[in-house]
Amino acid sequence: MGQLVEGVWQDTNTREVNRDGQFVRNASPFRNWVTIDGSPGPTGQGGFKTEAGRYHLYVSYACPWAHRTLLYRSLLGLEDVIDISVVHPVNMENGWVFDGYLGATPDRIGGARFMHEVYTRAEPGYSGKVTVPVLWDRATDGIVNNESADIIRMLGGPAFRGLARTWVDFLPADKLDEIDEINDYVYRTINNGVYRTGFAQSQQAYETGVAEMFEAFGVLDERLRDRRFLHGDQLLESDLRLFTTMIRFEPVYYFHFKCNVRLLSDYPNLRRHTRDILNLNGVRGTVFLDHIVDHYYLAHRRINPYGIIPAGASVDLDGPDWGPDEGQEIAAC
Structure with a gap:
């Protein structure tokens, strides 16, 4: 997967497996919050005030953690408030990249070739994993937060309530x-x-x-x-x-x-x-099975060294097995 070491990309193991062979996920390092008046949130520093068009999301359609933020953005109608950049689904020796894959986009903020360049733009000496999602701030030219659990609570909280086209309280x-x-x-x-x-x-x-x-x-x-x-x-x-x-x-x-x-x-x-x-x-438009399937089977070469995609991976989400029941209410709330 690779990581940054003092601002330099290294194609090395991120060491997330303990001595017992168990996978242990590293904590996200950027934990600032957008608030109505820019005051500090539950963690991190202040200075991130609610403003339409100020914030940007870096996401992968393949990643379940980034998918959370896309769901909130869609269900709350925040597409015109927060724009996105979408990485190529197959992250190899250079990590997440911005490349020509259907549905992927260029880096719409700084024109980076690699996602790790987004991290070093925010913090030139950064060491650690390079993950998505990332909530970026145009005003400070830096990363607000890269923890999906925090980002969805920001999007669904008071900070963005006044900007949402369709307000739903997901956290009563x-x-x-x-x-x-x-x-x-x-x-x-x-x-x-x-x-x-x-x-x-x-x-x-x-x-x-x-x-x-x-x-x-x-x-x-x-x-x-x-x-x-x-x-x-x-x-x-x-x-x-x-x-x-x-x-x-x-x-x-x-x-x-x-x-x-x-x-x-x-x-x-x-x-x-x-x-x-x-x-x-608003949900189906956030599900990209081509990105999901290609990411897991083609990027995880230690698990699947020949990049073979099994026939059973071709799940038809548009077929009757996954469609709504007759008469099913499909409004979010």
């Missing part, structure tokens, strides 16, 4: 504790769990990850037995954070990351939840 105050509890569980067992399984370098690490993942599938399937969404009838943050992993399960994680204990169809309520969110207004 009376549900905050319950949302945080579900988020933590889903992150540990599923969002990051697929990577703990797919990037495991020991049998024990793999078996631990896959067992916890499918146990969580069962828990969530039961939770969804008598409710449309994870917290009831209202689409909330936890649902969207779960969705970006589950929409990738059949085409990539089941095969590529050996998450093949059971099919998603063996969890009818969890699959229905995924399908329901897919068919909400």
Whole structure:
């Protein structure tokens, strides 16, 4: 994957596997917040005031973490407020690049060739991973935040409420504790769990990850037995954070990351939840299966050295299995 070392790109291992062979994700280093008046947010420094057109998102359509931010941008109608640059889905020895792939774009801020140049533009001596999403600030010519969990709370919070075309409260105050509890569980067992399984370098690490993942599938399937969404009838943050992993399960994680204990169809309520969110207004336009499939099977050469894409990865999201039920309400709220 590579990383920056004192501002110089190195095609070296990012060392996210511990001695037991378990994948451990490094923390995101840029944690500033956009606020209404530019005062400091929960972490980082202040100086990032709400302004239409000031902020820019760097994303990959392949990446589930970046996908979260695209969902919020679409569902809240912030497309005219925050523009985007989209990297090529296959990140190899130079990391994420801006190149000619259908749906990808140039770097619309600084004309960078590589995403690591965006990081060194913000911090010339930066050391660490180069990830997406990145929320960029035109005014300070730097990175506000590169943690997806923070970015979606900014987009869905007070800072952008007055700029949203379609306001939806994905984080109601009376549900905050319950949302945080579900988020933590889903992150540990599923969002990051697929990577703990797919990037495991020991049998024990793999078996631990896959067992916890499918146990969580069962828990969530039961939770969804008598409710449309994870917290009831209202689409909330936890649902969207779960969705970006589950929409990738059949085409990539089941095969590529050996998450093949059971099919998603063996969890009818969890699959229905995924399908329901897919068919909400504004969601399908954020799902790019060509980027998703090519990224996982072509970029992860340690796992798939010959870049072979299995036949089962060709999931038809436009077919009847993934379309809305007859008469299904497809409005977001």
